Structure formats: structure tokens, C-alpha cells
Amino acid sequence: MQFIAAFELRDFLDTVVSLSVAFVLGTIIGAERQYRQRSAGLRTNVLVCVGAAVFVDIAMRLHGADGAVRVLANVVTGIGFLGAGVIMKEGINIRGLNTAATLWASAAVGACAGTDRVAEAVLATLMILACNTLLRPLVNRINRIPIDESVSEMIYEVRVVAENGHVEEARKALFAELKRVNYPVADIDLDSSAEDTTEIVATLVSSSVVASELNSAIDSLRALRGVSHAGWEASTSE
Incomplete structure (x- = not known):
């Protein structure tokens, strides 16, 4: 052996x-x-x-x-x-x-x-x-240290929930509003998991934003017909 x-x-x-x-x-x-x-x-x-x-x-x-x-x-x-x-x-x-x-x-x-x-x-x-x-x-x-968004690289997402019959209208308005405040979109996703509504999620190119500018765009989106929710959120990039 x-x-x-x-x-x-x-x-x-x-x-x-x-x-x-x-x-x-x-x-x-x-x-x-x-x-x-x-x-x-x-x-x-x-x-x-x-x-x-x-x-x-x-x-x-x-x-x-x-x-x-x-x-x-x-x-x-x-x-x-x-x-x-x-x-x-x-x-x-x-x-x-x-x-x-x-x-x-x-x-x-x-x-x-x-x-x-x-x-x-x-x-x-x-x-x-x-x-x-x-x-x-x-x-x-x-x-636990508060994040200073003006100096930190962040991922910003704008979320809009629209009725299924108004999704395309809301999507075009989302692009237009973000373009108006000079925040170009890097990516956009549609979540149709809900029965009557679709969530449109736009990820911004920018790694820092001015809150008042985004809020202005959000206010305009909330006023659209068929839109039940509009908002934005930030998370760390790492």
C-alpha cells in the first residue's frame, strides 16, 4: 500500500x-x-x-x-x-x-x-x-454622528407612487422636474407589485443635493393628477 x-x-x-x-x-x-x-x-x-x-x-x-x-x-x-x-x-x-x-x-x-x-x-x-x-x-x-450631507457622498432616490393609469405621465413629469432643478437621473425603476399603483424610483447622478431644491420638485410632483405619494430619501454610498 x-x-x-x-x-x-x-x-x-x-x-x-x-x-x-x-x-x-x-x-x-x-x-x-x-x-x-x-x-x-x-x-x-x-x-x-x-x-x-x-x-x-x-x-x-x-x-x-x-x-x-x-x-x-x-x-x-x-x-x-x-x-x-x-x-x-x-x-x-x-x-x-x-x-x-x-x-x-x-x-x-x-x-x-x-x-x-x-x-x-x-x-x-x-x-x-x-x-x-x-x-x-x-x-x-x-x-451615531449626524451625517453632513453637503460633504458626504450619498445615494439619493426620488420616489413617486402613481395610479397605474397615470404612470407614464408621472414618469415624464418626474424627469422634467428633476431636470428643472438640475438633478439628472442615473437610473429609474418601476415597481408594480401593488395592485392599483406603481412606484417610480429615480436614482440621481448627484452625490450631494440642496434639500430645498429637491423639495420644490417634490411639491410639484405631489400636485399631479393620479399621484398619491412623492418624496425623496438619502443613504450612504458604502
Whole structure:
């Protein structure tokens, strides 16, 4: 059997240490994610961490450092696809970026363990935990600071709800009013999910606006026949 001929106890014990380190550190990272009820929790982070360690460890044993480097490049690419699976887009909002980044970092920890860089793996784990825990209060504090829309890049949407028989009229009026106040439209969508009305959503090209100018356009749109609602909203671009 090839197994008997190729088996070396010292190399096997080295692999046991590498994978055990990856398992423990992946568990630590995953436990924090599981506690916060993220989509990629304990088991996912452990699997990513141990899987990366296995690939890099076996490459080291078969082809040395050169083999490990080639596998590392493919691990980084592969985890990128896995991370894309936990990113969700809800309207103009994107969720899951931090979870995807944590998975990517877990793979890096596993790669360190697979190349027997245990100290580096531990250090990376501590950095990941610090990012996901210690920086959270700072993030919350920054998020509570009122946004100065005059200096921040924002996404502005103008929404008009019109009766189905007046949609085309409302759409043309929306373009005309936004053109009048010098806010060109980048994109426009129609949502016909309601039975009798359609929502027209116009995304502006501008990343900053003067509220009074948009309000002037909204007032004109509200006065149109068949329009039941008109308004605008802003959200951050990232």
C-alpha cells in the first residue's frame, strides 16, 4: 500500500499540530461570529480555517515552500467565491461584507497554521477578534454622528407612487422636474407589485443635493393628477 510506504510519523505529527491549531483558532473566531448570530458562524469558520490548513500543509509536504505558495494563491481565490455567497443585497443596502471578510481572514489563519507559523496564526486570530469586538463600540459611535450631507457622498432616490393609469405621465413629469432643478437621473425603476399603483424610483447622478431644491420638485410632483405619494430619501454610498 502506498500509505504504508509514504507514511512518516514525524510529518504526520506535524500535520496533527497544524490542523489542531487551525481547529482551535477557527473555533475561537467562529464562536464570536456565532454569538452575534452571523450567517457564517462557528462551524463555517472552523471548516474554512481547517480546510485552508489542510491544503497548505499537504502542499508543503508534497512540493515544499513553492507548492505551498501556489496553493495559497488558489486558497485566497477560492475563499473569495465562498465569501461572495454570504453577501446579500437588499435594495441599495449591502449586508454580509464583514462576515465575508472574517471568513477570508479565517482562511489566512488556517494557512499560517498549515505552514507551521503558529505564532503568526495566533496573532492573526487576536487581530480578527479585536476587529470584530474591540472596534465595535468605535463603529457604533461613528455611526451615531449626524451625517453632513453637503460633504458626504450619498445615494439619493426620488420616489413617486402613481395610479397605474397615470404612470407614464408621472414618469415624464418626474424627469422634467428633476431636470428643472438640475438633478439628472442615473437610473429609474418601476415597481408594480401593488395592485392599483406603481412606484417610480429615480436614482440621481448627484452625490450631494440642496434639500430645498429637491423639495420644490417634490411639491410639484405631489400636485399631479393620479399621484398619491412623492418624496425623496438619502443613504450612504458604502
